[in-house]
Amino acid sequence: MSESKRPLAGKVTIVTGSTRGIGRAIAQRLGREGAAVVVTYATNVDLAREVVQAIQQAGSEALALQMDLREIATIRHLFARTLNHFGKVDILVNNASGLATLKPTAKLTQAEYDSMFDLTRGVYFALQEAARHIADNGRIVSLSTAMTATGSPTSGAYVGSKAAIEQFSIALARELGWRGVTVNVVSPGVTVVNGNTHHQIASGRPLDASSLPQDEQEKRRLYQERMEQIRAATPLGRLGTPEDIANVVSLLVSAEAGWLTGQNIRAAGGIV
Numbered sequence: 001m002s003e004s005k006r007p008l009a010g011k012v013t014i015v016t017g018s019t020r021g022i023g024r025a026i027a028q029r030l031g032r033e034g035a036a037v038v039v040t041y042a043t044n045v046d047l048a049r050e051v052v053q054a055i056q057q058a059g060s061e062a063l064a065l066q067m068d069l070r071e072i073a074t075i076r077h078l079f080a081r082t083l084n085h086f087g088k089v090d091i092l093v094n095n096a097s098g099l100a101t102l103k104p105t106a107k108l109t110q111a112e113y114d115s116m117f118d119l120t121r122g123v124y125f126a127l128q129e130a131a132r133h134i135a136d137n138g139r140i141v142s143l144s145t146a147m148t149a150t151g152s153p154t155s156g157a158y159v160g161s162k163a164a165i166e167q168f169s170i171a172l173a174r175e176l177g178w179r180g181v182t183v184n185v186v187s188p189g190v191t192v193v194n195g196n197t198h199h200q201i202a203s204g205r206p207l208d209a210s211s212l213p214q215d216e217q218e219k220r221r222l223y224q225e226r227m228e229q230i231r232a233a234t235p236l237g238r239l240g241t242p243e244d245i246a247n248v249v250s251l252l253v254s255a256e257a258g259w260l261t262g263q264n265i266r267a268a269g270g271i272v
């Protein structure tokens with residue numbers, strides 16, 4: 001990529017949860033655009049190193065750091081290490097997330113509820129670190145889900161945990177605007193991520209649920225049916241890819257997006 005196509009040269013970016021899926025596509029995209037990228041992982045250090053290598057091969061600096069959203073100290077450490085290494089933070093992409101537990105409201109346990117909201121608390125404290133340290137004219141983008149607009153049975157706690165992030169972002173946009181910092185949300189629709197159920201559905205392969213207990217099989221069958229319905233109902237006729245989402249994040253972190261703040265971009269092929 002020529003210098004003119006490296007609009008993020010000189011910018012320092014943290015992309016949380018960038019070992020795989022959407023976060024990996026975002027980290028690699030922003031790296032190709034010239035940004036120095038901090039790749040974070042919860043457990044998959046080898047995948048994080050792979051992403052770092054890919055970004056370095058594309059000509060940008062990159063660093064892998066461990067961070068667990070459930071441990072606020074690790075979030076503070078992430079920012080401290082980034083500032084220590086690169087001297088500043090220009091862009092934060094709050095992408096990291098754990099497994100969503102989709103269960104009827106009557107059946108969700110307190111532990112399952114807490115496991116999702118513990119991650120949301122981590123996003124809040126990542127935003128707090130950004131509020132304290134992000135450079136003037138910086139960019140903050142957090143990932144929510146299009147389901148906060150579409151609604152879906154069994155998703156109440158998960159969607160609630162993401163909806164909170166949308167509200168954190170609206171408030172922060174109003175707090176940081178005077179410094180030229182923009183704060184936005186990207187809400188993906190169903191996005192095909194290698195190795196997950198969405199991928200198996202989108203590529204047309206049947207799910208191998210034979211070793212699962214009966215109720216688990218039934219749950220998966222219903223899930224697959226639901227995904228097919230979503231694909232059929234999507235005006236653009238397919239499920240999303242990580243690159244679709246990275247394209248939108250790339251737009252929001254660009255210099256040209258300086259007049260867009262407090263927005264929630266629903267990157268979902270028109271389903272919302």
Ligand SMILES: NC(=O)c1ccc[n+]([C@@H]2O[C@H](COP(=O)([O-])OP(=O)(O)OC[C@H]3O[C@@H](n4cnc5c(N)ncnc54)[C@H](OP(=O)(O)O)[C@@H]3O)[C@@H](O)[C@H]2O)c1
Binds near residue numbers: 041095143193
């Ligand atoms: N995929 C979709 O259909 C979809 C739809 C709507 C919204 N989203 C949102 O888009 C974002 C990315 O989704 P994805 O499907 O690409 O995710 P993913 O493939 O499951 O990847 C999750 C990433 O988060 C990291 N992570 C997991 N637990 C963590 C924790 N406790 N603390 C810090 N990092 C943690 C993982 O690191 P390790 O590899 O080290 O575990 C990994 O890098 C999420 O915010 C998700 O809610 C996704």
